[in-house]
Amino acid sequence: MRGWDDHAPMRKPILLTLIVAMAVAACGSSALTATPPNSPPSSAASVALATPAGSPLAAASSAPTASPTPAPDDTTWLCKPGLADNPCEGSLDATVVDATGKSTVQAASPAADPLIDCFYVYPTVSLQKGANATLSIDPEERAVAVAQAARFSQVCRVYAPMYPQLTLAAIATPSKISYLSALVAYNYVDSAFRSYMAHYNRGRGIVFIGHSQGALMLTALLRAEVDPSPSTRRLLVSALLLGGNVTVPVGKSVGGDFANIPACASASQIGCVVAYSSFDKAPPADSFFGRADSGINPFAGNSTVPLQVLCVNPAAPGGGSAVLDPYFPTQGLSLFLGSAAPAPAPAASTPFVSYPGEFSAECKTSGGATWLQIDRTNVASDQRPALSVNESPSWGLHVVDVNIALGNLVDLVRSQAAAFH
Numbered sequence: 001m002r003g004w005d006d007h008a009p010m011r012k013p014i015l016l017t018l019i020v021a022m023a024v025a026a027c028g029s030s031a032l033t034a035t036p037p038n039s040p041p042s043s044a045a046s047v048a049l050a051t052p053a054g055s056p057l058a059a060a061s062s063a064p065t066a067s068p069t070p071a072p073d074d075t076t077w078l079c080k081p082g083l084a085d086n087p088c089e090g091s092l093d094a095t096v097v098d099a100t101g102k103s104t105v106q107a108a109s110p111a112a113d114p115l116i117d118c119f120y121v122y123p124t125v126s127l128q129k130g131a132n133a134t135l136s137i138d139p140e141e142r143a144v145a146v147a148q149a150a151r152f153s154q155v156c157r158v159y160a161p162m163y164p165q166l167t168l169a170a171i172a173t174p175s176k177i178s179y180l181s182a183l184v185a186y187n188y189v190d191s192a193f194r195s196y197m198a199h200y201n202r203g204r205g206i207v208f209i210g211h212s213q214g215a216l217m218l219t220a221l222l223r224a225e226v227d228p229s230p231s232t233r234r235l236l237v238s239a240l241l242l243g244g245n246v247t248v249p250v251g252k253s254v255g256g257d258f259a260n261i262p263a264c265a266s267a268s269q270i271g272c273v274v275a276y277s278s279f280d281k282a283p284p285a286d287s288f289f290g291r292a293d294s295g296i297n298p299f300a301g302n303s304t305v306p307l308q309v310l311c312v313n314p315a316a317p318g319g320g321s322a323v324l325d326p327y328f329p330t331q332g333l334s335l336f337l338g339s340a341a342p343a344p345a346p347a348a349s350t351p352f353v354s355y356p357g358e359f360s361a362e363c364k365t366s367g368g369a370t371w372l373q374i375d376r377t378n379v380a381s382d383q384r385p386a387l388s389v390n391e392s393p394s395w396g397l398h399v400v401d402v403n404i405a406l407g408n409l410v411d412l413v414r415s416q417a418a419a420f421h
Contacts, residue, residue: 215244
């Protein structure tokens, strides 16, 4: 079975898919219908595609609600409570390595009866050949669900739909990519959310979690289905939208992408958003992330005021610097640590490895960019591997956006869940 790191040489162009999709977003305005390959044989197979004039962001959709006789759930679920061979409900044990290199095993497991739900949309990982992926659950989707979403099962029931995302293969042939392709992906996410609300939510609080393409899809979903709807918005515990350039007016905590969902300013605040892109140095002028004008979002709306990318430090939502609690999947550790990764991982028989306190984070704004600055806390004496992600400076630490602060994010959701109830 291939590990998540098997496509490491293809990581650099991942978001170029979305950039090209945005570039062709000025296509026609007639209503269209498209069926991605291998779509489920149901009403969801014929996806009514919004046009640029009637896109997910052009006007609010009616909020999804449970009806007395909802349509059958035809979503293909990557993760769902009770699902056989669920990648989001396996062992969460971690090998914890301190600054001296000493390791201990930290036991952890999914909660038996968590108070809230998490709705997770995964980033660009598909190695399929078409512009849009099929709904086949491949090793890449399973691996990224383990890496990014599984640890949240300590605090929530995790629902993660498969969707016909824009694939890595599409980047090799940009002519395959169209605005339609982006809308096919979005409409499946929207359909899955509506099905979740109709069949499983039952008034439970929701945390939305997405990274990269997943964050872009969820930003569109929240703008269309949650932000304008008080009845749905009251269920919002928080939204963790990482590496997706969520925007706010310069100097503000609300506005831009969301009219009613503010940035989180404390660990106990609910109904708010956490967003950031991580870098180990200031983003360059051509950065894909941290800059509101980078153009990676095919669904970006128009703004009459200057915007900046939102940054909320998951370790210190109120501001300032704080140490991080990273968790990386043991399998495929080189994806995160590059040549600095131990080979094999440090005697780790657990699915995760953690380096608590090795890194600190603080939101920074400079030169028109806003980002989460990541630094090592004690370079001289720390025996643990440094980050060595082989991306161009324009990508920063995009591949580790979630895992560099995964323990902090889970703790934040735990605090927010308690506040919600």
